[in-house]
Amino acid sequence: MSAPWQALQQLASEPFSLRQAFSDDPERAQRFRLNACDIELDYSKNLINSKRWQQLLALAEHSELRQLRSRMAAGEAINHTEQRSVGHMRLRLPDQALTTLEDQAIAEAIRLCRQQMTALVNQLNTQSYLGYKGKPITDLIWVGIGGSLLGPQMACEALSPFNQSPLKLHFAGNIDGAVVHDICKTLNPETCLVVVASKSFGTEETRQNALTLRQWFLDHGADQAAIARHFWATSSNIKAATEFGIVPEHILPMWDWVGGRYSIWSAIGLPLALQLGNAQFDQFLAGAHAMDQHFLQADLSNNMPVVLALLGIWYINGMGCQSQALLPYNHYLRLLPSYVQQLDMESNGKQVDHDGQPLACATAPVIWGDAGTNGQHAYHQLLHQSKLVIPADFILAAKPQHALSDHHLRLAAHCFAQTQALMQGKTIMEAKAECLAQGLSEEQASRLAPHKASPGNKPSNTMLLPELSPFYLGALLALYEHKVFCQGAIWQLNSFDQWGVELGKQLSGPIYQSLNGKSSNFDSSTSALMSSLQRHLTS
Numbered sequence: 001m002s003a004p005w006q007a008l009q010q011l012a013s014e015p016f017s018l019r020q021a022f023s024d025d026p027e028r029a030q031r032f033r034l035n036a037c038d039i040e041l042d043y044s045k046n047l048i049n050s051k052r053w054q055q056l057l058a059l060a061e062h063s064e065l066r067q068l069r070s071r072m073a074a075g076e077a078i079n080h081t082e083q084r085s086v087g088h089m090r091l092r093l094p095d096q097a098l099t100t101l102e103d104q105a106i107a108e109a110i111r112l113c114r115q116q117m118t119a120l121v122n123q124l125n126t127q128s129y130l131g132y133k134g135k136p137i138t139d140l141i142w143v144g145i146g147g148s149l150l151g152p153q154m155a156c157e158a159l160s161p162f163n164q165s166p167l168k169l170h171f172a173g174n175i176d177g178a179v180v181h182d183i184c185k186t187l188n189p190e191t192c193l194v195v196v197a198s199k200s201f202g203t204e205e206t207r208q209n210a211l212t213l214r215q216w217f218l219d220h221g222a223d224q225a226a227i228a229r230h231f232w233a234t235s236s237n238i239k240a241a242t243e244f245g246i247v248p249e250h251i252l253p254m255w256d257w258v259g260g261r262y263s264i265w266s267a268i269g270l271p272l273a274l275q276l277g278n279a280q281f282d283q284f285l286a287g288a289h290a291m292d293q294h295f296l297q298a299d300l301s302n303n304m305p306v307v308l309a310l311l312g313i314w315y316i317n318g319m320g321c322q323s324q325a326l327l328p329y330n331h332y333l334r335l336l337p338s339y340v341q342q343l344d345m346e347s348n349g350k351q352v353d354h355d356g357q358p359l360a361c362a363t364a365p366v367i368w369g370d371a372g373t374n375g376q377h378a379y380h381q382l383l384h385q386s387k388l389v390i391p392a393d394f395i396l397a398a399k400p401q402h403a404l405s406d407h408h409l410r411l412a413a414h415c416f417a418q419t420q421a422l423m424q425g426k427t428i429m430e431a432k433a434e435c436l437a438q439g440l441s442e443e444q445a446s447r448l449a450p451h452k453a454s455p456g457n458k459p460s461n462t463m464l465l466p467e468l469s470p471f472y473l474g475a476l477l478a479l480y481e482h483k484v485f486c487q488g489a490i491w492q493l494n495s496f497d498q499w500g501v502e503l504g505k506q507l508s509g510p511i512y513q514s515l516n517g518k519s520s521n522f523d524s525s526t527s528a529l530m531s532s533l534q535r536h537l538t539s
């Protein structure tokens, strides 16, 4: 392990008390605080002091972060294992700024895609798009998985208070037949539009769900012309989409320079554009663009994605933490942890560096979480008292999207109280004094105090958004994208490929064939499981 990483571990082994740090330094909250695009980040409740922070900043300064950031912005093929550039930032450029792109063919393709999306959104939202029996479309079924589904599903949920569309959205991802079964159960194909979202148009789950939906239409008397009318795609594989029966005018583009988990800004964002209307969707892009500008221009020490990245590196590589909680205190953001899970873990869960050499240290945390306050009655017990140190991001929108102001103040109070409790904990002496004040005997208080005490010194960030609007959601998502980018740059790995998911896909083919009657040899565990399944299915 090289010197900077050893230095991190050395520093992390020195004792540090957050409680003490706050009482020693009345300016601490101001010193470790940052604002970008009106999103406020309080990172003062982290296990850092000036010395540790300087070491982390030096790590960023001496890494290839700056060069890689410029290379990404210049459209270079930094996804070198797939020879692709990484261009999701282009997708949120305002129309007038597209002229600044070096490659004007790309600018034109983006313009055209925006026009196609706008036209379709207008047609659907005015209900002038009629189905094969002449009825207006009332439901949109979005078929996709991973990056082709998690983004629009999460963002539609997050911005549901801004819904302007008469259409109902349905998301079909999992190959589990229960999903499509449940969707079809309540709907009439005559009023449904299906969008097959798959960059490759080769993903098994998406193809299977799309085939089942096509059969559902055929079973309801639809002919090929009706299928052509009701099916759209967003894909870069035009050939496969047209072979499926989707007419070329119904194929919205995807490009190899946009990774699936970075594609919400492209035609993959269509459900969100539909829900918000075109003008508000532009606000969503504008928020992300504003965060891009911050990321590209701010000094490393005042750069919010860099700060979040360095804090993550401190916990993973300095302190050996393996997981990171993402705790939005906002019901509408409840799908955010699943979205960031793919973004972070599929990007940086890697074993080798750019040159294919084994990485010397761990990368990418396990991301998990749910909306507060639900988690407080479940896993927060472990956050507060277990020996594990799990850094947590708390996210709160200052203004709620409802008029129940007392609910909102209580929600905010819980959010801040959790970060405070994690930071300061409760000593055994304090716990004992509390027991005595409640009338327990000296002996009872001494016995109970260790159970009631909390160690504290547990790190957290708090992010305060002015409100959960299209603009701030866009900025927040871009913030996490860039955080992941910075970590990948410092770890010197390729954040934009995902070869690790391939093996499981390859192995499922022969197992499926075998379950369908073709014999093959598998390890004894897999064979026994397959036999048991067959026994259940035939009994």
Ligand code: F6P
Pocket: 145, 146, 147, 148, 197, 198, 199, 200, 201, 202, 203, 206, 260, 261, 346, 498, 501
């Ligand atoms: O299996 C991983 C993956 O390739 C993701 O990276 C991607 O977001 C998802 O599958 C869906 O891929 P596609 O859009 O090609 O169907």
